[in-house]
Amino acid sequence: xxxxxxxPRHKITKRGQNVTFRCDPISEHNRLYWYRQTLGQGPEFLTxxxxxxxxxxxxxxxxxxxxxxxKGSFSTLEIQRTEQGDSAMYLCASxxxxxxxxxxxxxxxxxxxxxx
Amino acid sequence: AQKITQTQxxxxxxxxxxxxxxxxxxxxxxxxxLFWYKQPSSGEMIxxxxxxxxxxxxxxxxxxxxxxxxxRKSANLVISASQLGDSAMYFCAMxxGxxxxxxxxxxx
Numbered sequence: 128x129x130x131x132x133x134x135p136r137h138k139i140t141k142r143g144q145n146v147t148f149r150c151d152p153i154s155e156h157n158r159l160y161w162y163r164q165t166l167g168q169g170p171e172f173l174t175x176x177x178x179x180x181x182x183x184x185x186x187x188x189x190x191x192x193x194x195x196x197x198k199g200s201f202s203t204l205e206i207q208r209t210e211q212g213d214s215a216m217y218l219c220a221s222x223x224x225x226x227x228x229x230x231x232x233x234x235x236x237x238x239x240x241x242x243x
Numbered sequence: 244a245q246k247i248t249q250t251q252x253x254x255x256x257x258x259x260x261x262x263x264x265x266x267x268x269x270x271x272x273x274x275x276x277l278f279w280y281k282q283p284s285s286g287e288m289i290x291x292x293x294x295x296x297x298x299x300x301x302x303x304x305x306x307x308x309x310x311x312x313x314x315r316k317s318a319n320l321v322i323s324a325s326q327l328g329d330s331a332m333y334f335c336a337m338x339x340g341x342x343x344x345x346x347x348x349x350x351x
Contacts, residue, residue, distance in 0.1 A: 162341075169247075169334050169341035170288070218288065230276065230338055234288035 129153060131235035133219050139241045140209055147205045148238045152221030159202050160232060161194055162218040163187065170218055176202060209242045216240075245270040247335050249342035256325045257350050263310070264320040264345045266335030275337060277318040279309065282332040282344070294318055325349045
């Protein structure tokens with residue numbers, strides 16, 4: 128399977144703990160995106176990378192959130208000192224295009240986080 | 244900034260009928276793209292169709308077509324010959340974000 132993969136698929140943690148999610152994009156896709164989706168809502172943009180460079184960060188991405196994409200391949204999203212409000216589905220997507228307009232994004236299955 | 248508005252929280256359609264899901268957008272960009280995604284209850288986000296702002300023809304992909312009206316800033320999704328498997332959430336999106344979605348239920 129050459130689609131976008133995310134690990135873990137589910138994560139339950141206690142408030143205050145740190146969590147890290149991993150995303151492996153489709154091979155050779157140069158753009159990678161992170162979104163957060165809460166129940167009944169559309170995905171909210173968090174950040175995106177072109178290769179290893181983090182080009183844009185949403186104001187939703189507080190200083191407790193950090194994302195990396197070393198070597199322009201897989202990416203990690205870390206949440207420090209988790210809060211109950213962080214409970215959501217975290218979606219990763221990748222895109223092959225250099226064009227700012229035609230950016231068909233291929234999504235992974237998501238990581239569902241529950242903070243107790 | 245780009246903004247997407249979907250005003251239909253839920254829609255019902257009879258199997259084999261066509262249905263239109265509304266999407267309006269706002270952007271100051273001269274060149275932009277519009278996307279539609281389907282999200283079934285299983286959670287995965289599935290790309291359906293893309294429309295570029297300079298494309299002269301409305302996009303079509305199988306049973307999906309996009310009714311693009313640039314002057315009105317609308318990009319409605321038309322699903323023809325609805326099937327039970329079309330029941331899902333549908334999201335209109337631009338590069339900077341997604342709409343709130345429309346829940347489509349296909350009735351047998």
